[in-house]
Amino acid sequence: MGSNMAREKQHPNLKNSVNTLAIPRPTWQIWGIMGLIIFTIILFLYQDSVFKGYKLNIADVKSQGVIFDHYRTDFEQSYNEYPLWYPYIFCGMPFHASGTYRIRYTLETLYQLIPSFIRSSLNPAFTLNLLLGGIFMLILLRSYGLGYLPALGGALAFILTTKLLGTPHTNRIVTFIHIPLIFYALRQIIETRKWIYIIILGGALGSQIGSYHPQVAYYTLLMIGLYGLYRFVQAIQSKENWQSIGSWVLMVTIGLAIAYFMASIVLMPMREYLPFSIRGGGAGAGSGGGLSADYATAWSFSWMEIGSFFLPAFNGFGGNTYWGDSPFTSYPHYLGMSVIILAVIGFWKNRHHRDFWFWCLLLVFSLLISMGKNLSVLSNLLLNYLPYFNKFREPSMILILFILGIAILAGFGLEAVGRKINSMINDPKWIKVFLRGLIAAGVLALVAVLFKGMLNAIMTGFYQSADQASGRLAQFPDQRQVAMLYQMRFDAFFQDYWLMLIFAAATMGIIWAGLKKMLSENVAMSLLIIILVVDLAIPGSKVIKDMFSPVTQQNMTPIKTPAIDFLQKQPGDFRVFPVDELSTNRYAYYGIASVGGYHAAKMQSYQDMLAGNFLNNFNFLRMTNTHYLVTQKQLQTPILQLIQRAGNENIYALNGALPRAWFVDSVVVQADPEQVLAFMQTPDFDPARMVIVEEDPDYGLSNHAYSGVVKTTKHDPQLYEFETTNESGGMFVLSEAGYAPGWQATVDGQPVEVMQANHFLQAIWVPAGDHKVTFNFHSGTFSTALWLSRILFYGVIFTPIGYVVFTKLKQQNTITT
Numbered sequence: 001m002g003s004n005m006a007r008e009k010q011h012p013n014l015k016n017s018v019n020t021l022a023i024p025r026p027t028w029q030i031w032g033i034m035g036l037i038i039f040t041i042i043l044f045l046y047q048d049s050v051f052k053g054y055k056l057n058i059a060d061v062k063s064q065g066v067i068f069d070h071y072r073t074d075f076e077q078s079y080n081e082y083p084l085w086y087p088y089i090f091c092g093m094p095f096h097a098s099g100t101y102r103i104r105y106t107l108e109t110l111y112q113l114i115p116s117f118i119r120s121s122l123n124p125a126f127t128l129n130l131l132l133g134g135i136f137m138l139i140l141l142r143s144y145g146l147g148y149l150p151a152l153g154g155a156l157a158f159i160l161t162t163k164l165l166g167t168p169h170t171n172r173i174v175t176f177i178h179i180p181l182i183f184y185a186l187r188q189i190i191e192t193r194k195w196i197y198i199i200i201l202g203g204a205l206g207s208q209i210g211s212y213h214p215q216v217a218y219y220t221l222l223m224i225g226l227y228g229l230y231r232f233v234q235a236i237q238s239k240e241n242w243q244s245i246g247s248w249v250l251m252v253t254i255g256l257a258i259a260y261f262m263a264s265i266v267l268m269p270m271r272e273y274l275p276f277s278i279r280g281g282g283a284g285a286g287s288g289g290g291l292s293a294d295y296a297t298a299w300s301f302s303w304m305e306i307g308s309f310f311l312p313a314f315n316g317f318g319g320n321t322y323w324g325d326s327p328f329t330s331y332p333h334y335l336g337m338s339v340i341i342l343a344v345i346g347f348w349k350n351r352h353h354r355d356f357w358f359w360c361l362l363l364v365f366s367l368l369i370s371m372g373k374n375l376s377v378l379s380n381l382l383l384n385y386l387p388y389f390n391k392f393r394e395p396s397m398i399l400i401l402f403i404l405g406i407a408i409l410a411g412f413g414l415e416a417v418g419r420k421i422n423s424m425i426n427d428p429k430w431i432k433v434f435l436r437g438l439i440a441a442g443v444l445a446l447v448a449v450l451f452k453g454m455l456n457a458i459m460t461g462f463y464q465s466a467d468q469a470s471g472r473l474a475q476f477p478d479q480r481q482v483a484m485l486y487q488m489r490f491d492a493f494f495q496d497y498w499l500m501l502i503f504a505a506a507t508m509g510i511i512w513a514g515l516k517k518m519l520s521e522n523v524a525m526s527l528l529i530i531i532l533v534v535d536l537a538i539p540g541s542k543v544i545k546d547m548f549s550p551v552t553q554q555n556m557t558p559i560k561t562p563a564i565d566f567l568q569k570q571p572g573d574f575r576v577f578p579v580d581e582l583s584t585n586r587y588a589y590y591g592i593a594s595v596g597g598y599h600a601a602k603m604q605s606y607q608d609m610l611a612g613n614f615l616n617n618f619n620f621l622r623m624t625n626t627h628y629l630v631t632q633k634q635l636q637t638p639i640l641q642l643i644q645r646a647g648n649e650n651i652y653a654l655n656g657a658l659p660r661a662w663f664v665d666s667v668v669v670q671a672d673p674e675q676v677l678a679f680m681q682t683p684d685f686d687p688a689r690m691v692i693v694e695e696d697p698d699y700g701l702s703n704h705a706y707s708g709v710v711k712t713t714k715h716d717p718q719l720y721e722f723e724t725t726n727e728s729g730g731m732f733v734l735s736e737a738g739y740a741p742g743w744q745a746t747v748d749g750q751p752v753e754v755m756q757a758n759h760f761l762q763a764i765w766v767p768a769g770d771h772k773v774t775f776n777f778h779s780g781t782f783s784t785a786l787w788l789s790r791i792l793f794y795g796v797i798f799t800p801i802g803y804v805v806f807t808k809l810k811q812q813n814t815i816t817t
Contacts, residue, residue: 154411
């Protein structure tokens with residue numbers, strides 16, 4: 001007992017330690033210094049983007065981001081409203097509801113307060129988001145009672161991992177950085193029962209969901225549920241009264257409700273679209289649709305890749321060097337060797353902390369779920385029975401929670417080290433542990449020197465086994481290329497092996513020197529933080545460098561080929577079939593509609609057509625208003641006519657292609673989608689004469705040769721207007737993908753029922769005579785969600801401001817009284 005008390009006494013030369021908060025500065029200055037340190041490190045890492053004007057230059061930005069942003073900007077300038085429908089790929093699809101762009105009522109909205117000339121040069125999607133992520137982590141760790149330096153170390157351990165620095169998707173980064181603030185608010189509700197934390201929880205979670213990366217938000221909700229359950233069990237064990245438990249459960253529930261309504265601009269349209277998309281309407285695992293198990297678990301983490309936690313290039317650094325289980329990756333999941341050592345210390349020294357077992361649960365929970373197909377028993381259970389789990393792919397995304405747990409433990413590890421160094425009495429056990437650690441690092445270094453060839457052979461065996469299993473060797477028919485690739489992988493591995501030993505030795509050496517009183521607490525912890533930053537910055541700078549390049553906006557613009565130039569000059573409404581590059585969105589950028597394209601959340605009805613190889617069916621191309629095929633190939637078939645050679649591409653006209661809208665003279669009623677698709681593949685199906693609907697329209701349609709005239713009088717992206725003339729009532733087919741929550745039709749201003757036609761198109765009944773037919777895309781759900789998000793957003797912003805002002809005035813009145 002006496003020995004333990006003596007160890008808590010402060011060393012006489014370290015009484016002004018940052019770790020004990022005895023700092024002769026106002027608190028706001030300390031926070032300012034911390035923020036400046038974090039921001040300086042971020043600016044250093046992103047110097048090419050901030051100071052040299054480099055642009056994000058990755059495939060997703062070129063193939064999707066630039067194209068979709070271009071459409072949104074043009075639409076809003078032309079129509080002064082938000083675009084809700086995108087007509088240029090897959091015969092059209094929901095634009096906002098599919099998550100293609102964001103309407104921000106989030107943390108990033110506040111960045112608009114920064115002058116535009118500063119904001120544009122800072123690249124706030126990366127720099128400011130990471131800065132706030134660091135500050136949120138500081139707040140969380142300080143709420144645990146950690147000193148400023150340990151909290152700073154934990155914050156940097158979180159934001160400087162390759163998981164954050166390596167992602168080019170800015171909506172993913174911004175959802176990541178909300179997690180510490182959400183966890184902080186959750187803890188404070190349970191600990192303090194103060195209502196202001198309800199607002200913070202609701203605002204932080206609402207902002208995260210509103211930043212539109214539903215998968216990260218979903219994993220955050222799992223974390224909230226896990227922590228709530230953990231504290232509930234603790235409350236039961238400690239015999240806390242039910243009224244007390246109920247109070248914080250109610251407060252958390254109110255916070256979740258605030259989050260939902262604040263993020264309703266995302267959640268309500270997305271939930272409405274989900275049953276129609278491949279993420280909700282497919283034959284996935286479990287009931288209610290969802291992604292197939294194979295697709296949902298394609299980007300699974302693997303047991304072997306745990307090695308990348310310690311050594312960045314263990315499984316290759318990305319690109320061709322990668323040899324893990326995922327189809328491909330751009331970066332490793334490196335945690336930092338110095339961070340891991342500190343986290344182990346934090347784990348060992350805080351076994352009696354109230355949240356200790358939660359940290360353990362979080363680490364195990366996130367790691368096991370990340371395994372996906374490599375832990376199929378758990379994965380299949382979750383895909384089948386956990387609501388919404390089967391709507392997402394890339395289970396390795398949940399490792400952000402693993403990183404959060406490690407960063408928290410690293411902060412606690414720094415705190416424990418500081419306290420030990422600051423103790424008056426040396427602890428021989430600690431000194432012995434780190435001395436042995438240094439010896440172990442030396443032994444591993446000796447192994448690297450003496451047995452490099454053996455190490456190379458072992459790793460080559462891993463490479464061969466992994467590449468054979470994944471089929472990657474097919475990319476390299478020449479064995480010399482394979483040998484060069486394996487050597488490249490091993491060279492990177494061996495370099496990182498030495499860096500791992502250097503950072504491990506440096507971390508343990510500084511701790512050992514501090515324990516031996518060779519270094520003061522402040523100096524030791526400052527050096528440990530520097531080591532941590534350098535450790536993480538080396539791989540971090542590599543992944544950042546690969547994302548940015550000195551490209552101009554012109555370089556980011558899709559190439560305008562001679563074929564595109566020719567097609568832009570053609571009259572009327574039509575679509576094109578890019579035979580050689582079906583997944584390109586390039587045509588969409590230039591306002592040319594395509595039967596192809598790429599989107600991660602396309603409509604399920606159209607996916608059914610693609611999966612059924614309908615692009616090889618000329619009847620399908622006819623009814624999708626496909627007038628032209630573009631290919632470098634020579635196509636020999638009577639139904640196609642070569643009309644233009646544009647550069648190295650041939651443009652064929654499809655004979656018999658249907659217009660954007662037409663009348664048919666017969667109806668086939670079939671409710672079974674499989675039967676519909678099967679019939680459409682037969683020679684009996686003629687889209688010019690017949691239409692397949694789910695229910696009998698019972699309009700007395702006569703099955704005889706029929707002709708009607710359709711004239712397009714107006715066509716905007718979300719509006720069609722036609723003038724029609726028909727001798728008798730008939731079915732009017734619109735070659736635009738159907739989406740019941742959005743598309744509405746009228747005949748002479750009177751609403752009519754829109755039927756699903758030919759599995760994915762639209763049809764209405766038009767009586768005999770001359771009529772004005774209108775199809776308009778409108779979403780009442782979107783309008784309601786927009787206003788809800790606005791109201792909640794401003795409420796969440798101004799309520800804490802009012803709370804702070806009220807609290808300050810109350811304090812002043814108390815002092816005056």
